Amino acid sequence: MNRRNFFAGAATAVAATTVSRVSMAALPEPVTQASTATAPPLVPPNGRPYNPVVTLNGWTLPWRMNAGVKEFHLVAEPVVREMAPGFKVNMWGYNGQSPGPTIEVVEGDRVRIFVTNKLPEHTTVHWHGQRLPNGMDGVGGITQPHIPPGKTFVYEFTARRPGTFMYHPHADEMVQMAMGMMGFWVTHPKAEHPLIEKVDRDFCFLLGSFDVEPGSATPKVNTMTDFNIWSFNSRVFPAIDTLNVRKGDRVRIRVGNLTMTNHPIHIHGHEFEVTGTDGGPVPRTARWPEVSVDVAVGQMRQMEFIADEEGDWSLHCHKAHHTMGPMGHDVPTMIGVDHKGVAEKIKKLVPDYMVMGDKGMADMGEMEMPIPDNTLPMMTGTGPFGSAEMGGMFTLLKVRRDQKPGDYRDPGWFKHPAGTVAREVSATGAPAAPRKTGTTPASPDSGSATVRKPSGHGAHNH
Amino acid sequence: MLAGCASLSPDGGTADVQALVDGNPLMAGAAAQRKPDDASQQSVDALLAQPLDAEAAVRIALVNSPRVQDAFATLQLSDADRVQAASLPNPVLSFSRLAQGSEREFERMLTFNVVGLLTLPWQARWAGQRHEAAKLQAAQSVLLLAADTRRAWVRAVAAQQSVSYLRDAKEATEAGAELAHRMAKVGNWSALQRTREQLLLADASAQLARAEQAAVASREQLTRLLGLSGTRTAYTLPDRLPPLPKAAPELGDVQALALRDRLDVRSAQAQNTAVAGSLGLTHATRVINAMELGVVRNTTFENDADRSKSTTRGFELELPIPIFDWGQARSGRAEAQYLQSAARVRDVGVLAASEAREAWQGWNTAYALARRYRDEVLPLRKQVNEEMVLRYNGMLASVWELLGETRASMLAVNAGMEAQRDFWLADTDLQLVLTGSSPGGMTAAQTASAGDAPATGGH
Ligand SMILES: [Cu+2]
Numbered sequence: 001m002n003r004r005n006f007f008a009g010a011a012t013a014v015a016a017t018t019v020s021r022v023s024m025a026a027l028p029e030p031v032t033q034a035s036t037a038t039a040p041p042l043v044p045p046n047g048r049p050y051n052p053v054v055t056l057n058g059w060t061l062p063w064r065m066n067a068g069v070k071e072f073h074l075v076a077e078p079v080v081r082e083m084a085p086g087f088k089v090n091m092w093g094y095n096g097q098s099p100g101p102t103i104e105v106v107e108g109d110r111v112r113i114f115v116t117n118k119l120p121e122h123t124t125v126h127w128h129g130q131r132l133p134n135g136m137d138g139v140g141g142i143t144q145p146h147i148p149p150g151k152t153f154v155y156e157f158t159a160r161r162p163g164t165f166m167y168h169p170h171a172d173e174m175v176q177m178a179m180g181m182m183g184f185w186v187t188h189p190k191a192e193h194p195l196i197e198k199v200d201r202d203f204c205f206l207l208g209s210f211d212v213e214p215g216s217a218t219p220k221v222n223t224m225t226d227f228n229i230w231s232f233n234s235r236v237f238p239a240i241d242t243l244n245v246r247k248g249d250r251v252r253i254r255v256g257n258l259t260m261t262n263h264p265i266h267i268h269g270h271e272f273e274v275t276g277t278d279g280g281p282v283p284r285t286a287r288w289p290e291v292s293v294d295v296a297v298g299q300m301r302q303m304e305f306i307a308d309e310e311g312d313w314s315l316h317c318h319k320a321h322h323t324m325g326p327m328g329h330d331v332p333t334m335i336g337v338d339h340k341g342v343a344e345k346i347k348k349l350v351p352d353y354m355v356m357g358d359k360g361m362a363d364m365g366e367m368e369m370p371i372p373d374n375t376l377p378m379m380t381g382t383g384p385f386g387s388a389e390m391g392g393m394f395t396l397l398k399v400r401r402d403q404k405p406g407d408y409r410d411p412g413w414f415k416h417p418a419g420t421v422a423r424e425v426s427a428t429g430a431p432a433a434p435r436k437t438g439t440t441p442a443s444p445d446s447g448s449a450t451v452r453k454p455s456g457h458g459a460h461n462h
Numbered sequence: 463m464l465a466g467c468a469s470l471s472p473d474g475g476t477a478d479v480q481a482l483v484d485g486n487p488l489m490a491g492a493a494a495q496r497k498p499d500d501a502s503q504q505s506v507d508a509l510l511a512q513p514l515d516a517e518a519a520v521r522i523a524l525v526n527s528p529r530v531q532d533a534f535a536t537l538q539l540s541d542a543d544r545v546q547a548a549s550l551p552n553p554v555l556s557f558s559r560l561a562q563g564s565e566r567e568f569e570r571m572l573t574f575n576v577v578g579l580l581t582l583p584w585q586a587r588w589a590g591q592r593h594e595a596a597k598l599q600a601a602q603s604v605l606l607l608a609a610d611t612r613r614a615w616v617r618a619v620a621a622q623q624s625v626s627y628l629r630d631a632k633e634a635t636e637a638g639a640e641l642a643h644r645m646a647k648v649g650n651w652s653a654l655q656r657t658r659e660q661l662l663l664a665d666a667s668a669q670l671a672r673a674e675q676a677a678v679a680s681r682e683q684l685t686r687l688l689g690l691s692g693t694r695t696a697y698t699l700p701d702r703l704p705p706l707p708k709a710a711p712e713l714g715d716v717q718a719l720a721l722r723d724r725l726d727v728r729s730a731q732a733q734n735t736a737v738a739g740s741l742g743l744t745h746a747t748r749v750i751n752a753m754e755l756g757v758v759r760n761t762t763f764e765n766d767a768d769r770s771k772s773t774t775r776g777f778e779l780e781l782p783i784p785i786f787d788w789g790q791a792r793s794g795r796a797e798a799q800y801l802q803s804a805a806r807v808r809d810v811g812v813l814a815a816s817e818a819r820e821a822w823q824g825w826n827t828a829y830a831l832a833r834r835y836r837d838e839v840l841p842l843r844k845q846v847n848e849e850m851v852l853r854y855n856g857m858l859a860s861v862w863e864l865l866g867e868t869r870a871s872m873l874a875v876n877a878g879m880e881a882q883r884d885f886w887l888a889d890t891d892l893q894l895v896l897t898g899s900s901p902g903g904m905t906a907a908q909t910a911s912a913g914d915a916p917a918t919g920g921h
Pocket residue numbers: 230262263264317318319322393
């Protein structure tokens with residue numbers, strides 16, 4: 001993140017092609033962001049102090065103080081979001097990115113948000129979860145007129161309740177959300193709150209799903225269930241940044257779900273408690289330990305834990321298809337299908353043909369075969385031990401003892417202490433164990449079901 | 463005497479016919495031959511030893527085809543008619559023996575058709591014109607044979623090519639069906655899914671079988687035109703049709719070209735001239751169409767005691783008296799034939815101009831279509847295929863979709879090849895229409911000659 005963009009006034013200003021400069025003159029200069037990197041936390045330069053959050057692969061919107069009111073300027077506009085290197089998607093977002101910048105305020109702040117519409121159609125902004133005057137709720141046609149293209153509207157209310165919120169359009173909502181219009185909102189407590197802990201690291205991201213036809217660049221807005229791009233803040237693994245923390249840090253992860261299905265978010269190596277929802281902090285008596293929390297559609301969850309186990313811990317949605325890139329949902333299961341003779345025949349007709357899927361889909365992670373332009377591989381990402389065979393809603397929680405406070409840089413791969421990595425066992429090296437005599441359970445192979453997945457290459461002749 | 467002034471042409475008119483078709487693009491330098499000889503048969507064998515191109519096929523047909531031999535035989539008949547017409551009518555010798563009691567009478571008379579003698583130059587000239595028309599028709603037969611051979615060759619090569627594409631298309635479905643079978647065997651697919659793939663294979667097999675039959679039929683058609691039999695039918699054809707020409711030829715006014723060069727137009731004109739000549743003859747002989755002049759020598763034997771005989775000499779003139787037949791019918795018939803033949807000249811002219819326009823348009827359309835396939839459809843089809851491979855690579859599409867696309871590709875290539883075939887057929891049609899005859903055959907010309915009874919003096 002280029003901080004100069006925030007404060008030097010040299011920000012990449014929105015070109016006033018469709019928006020009159022005169023009408024913009026009195027407004028806060030809109031700030032736009034070109035980078036998809038995770039911006040460092042924005043330490044509040046004025047107003048009430050707070051501990052800022054870190055938006056995964058995102059940034060926080062700077063504001064200006066105007067007679068004690070925090071003024072933000074959101075610009076709704078078409079953007080090109082790089083969801084992964086080489087995979088750019090035509091989206092609609094705010095201030096150069098989708099999701100839009102995180103808005104951070106403090107409980108009790110008077111907030112004024114200018115919304116300029118540079119979309120080809122009208123829009124509104126709904127402040128999901130906020131207590132506010134009905135006319136500020138941002139529901140087009142119900143509580144306000146729509147914001148026509150080229151116009152700027154202003155919203156003003158007091159951030160009454162601390163917590164984790166979102167903003168998104170409430171006008172042609174289906175299209176505008178399918179196109180990526182969404183953003184995070186965090187209201188920090190103004191004083192110590194009995195139910196809100198001080199944390200060392202506070203991460204937030206929104207869950208997003210898109211349907212981008214392989215080889216194309218614009219999401220299909222009419223898709224309802226069969227999405228193929230599953231993202232944290234519109235980034236897909238391995239292009240999602242990792243959550244880098246210091247061993248012993250109290251970590252908060254805030255997740256909001258603006259997709260059309262639920263996502264069980266699962267963290268390895270640690271138990272966490274859900275300390276808050278979009279409804280507010282969870283009473284202590286209602287908290288229980290979890291390693292997964294289902295974030296339902298339109299919900300937010302706030303997980304907290306002490307990162308006391310060193311290592312590279314997976315953090316992902318537990319729906320297996322959501323940790324994949326685009327895949328052909330109509331591709332039949334090929335496991336165990338002998339291609340002998342047929343493969344040669346196909347190769348004669350399609351010289352580039354290679355047998356895939358007959359042993360499973362792990363081939364996909366290994367074979368770097370050419371796929372359509374601007375298409376995410378189905379699963380990719382490589383770790384120190386090989387292909388991760390993961391994509392989509394997947395990242396890593398990296399816990400290191402030597403990660404400096406405030407340092408969010410990726411520390412690289414974990415160096416495992418000797419003898420702490422699962423390893424191959426040789427026949428002689430296996431530790432001796434007492435053997436049961438008498439009835440032995442049938443081996444899987446002797447049953448009626450045939451185990452077809454072969455143990456290695458060479459089992460098939462193709 | 464006039465006898466012997468006309469004689470049969472030694473080569474049956476072959477050289478004359480060849481002169482008419484020389485330089486025609488359909489011939490490509492080939493020469494028609496009235497009767498195959500050893501040398502020509504050796505050249506046929508030499509041509510058959512290599513894959514047969516269109517020019518070689520024309521060359522073989524023109525020496526070997528029964529059709530060209532038929533045409534030359536017809537020409538020879540016309541030649542014979544011509545010589546016949548130019549020969550003097552033979553005098554008639556009549557002899558009679560009459561008996562009355564003991565009296566015997568011998569009458570010897572040599573008569574000669576004087577009108578036949580007087581009209582001989584007319585007849586000879588008219589028969590000559592008729593023979594010229596026959597040469598033009600023989601030349602058309604030669605060109606039609608060349609055109610038919612080219613077309614048959616194009617169809618045979620295309621059909622053979624088609625078989626190879628459809629075989630690839632079938633192989634794609636075969637692979638799909640085999641994989642489907644194995645999918646079902648290991649439990650990954652239901653009978654429904656497997657059966658659907660088998661159905662595709664059955665369909666592709668049927669398509670291939672039809673194509674193979676079409677290939678046999680079109681090859682046999684060519685074989686017939688080439689006049690080949692026995693082991694000679696095992697000739698090979700090239701794998702593909704010649705590429706499209708770079709650009710359309712500059713032809714100028716195709717109608718004018720057709721009206722000037724087409725042999726059937728020239729033939730109709732020659733016929734018309736001949737009929738006009740015969741009309742004049744009919745007019746000249748409408749009243750007196752026969753006059754017999756005879757030399758008579760009459761000897762009478764009395765057979766009495768002195769066995770005396772007496773001989774009388776004299777001449778006899780036989781002249782029909784035009785009381786009943788003033789020749790109106792013959793004259794009317796000749797006039798009608800002239801009008802008919804003039805109408806046919808116009809008809810052939812209209813036909814030639816119209817066919818020239820149609821064939822030129824047809825050529826351009828076929829050319830544009832074939833180029834569209836070559837330059838647009840097939841490259842796009844290839845691109846679709848490549849994209850499908852990429853989708854397959856990304857596990858975004860199944861191997862059946864890939865095979866389906868491959869099959870569709872083969873069918874598109876086949877359609878492209880058919881467009882190329884249609885172009886070469888249109889090209890042959892255009893050549894024929896501009897310089898030879900009606901591509902529909904010699905229907906017009908043949909109608910013009912049919913029923914064209916000699917309008918001589920009715921003798
Ligand atoms: Cu999920």
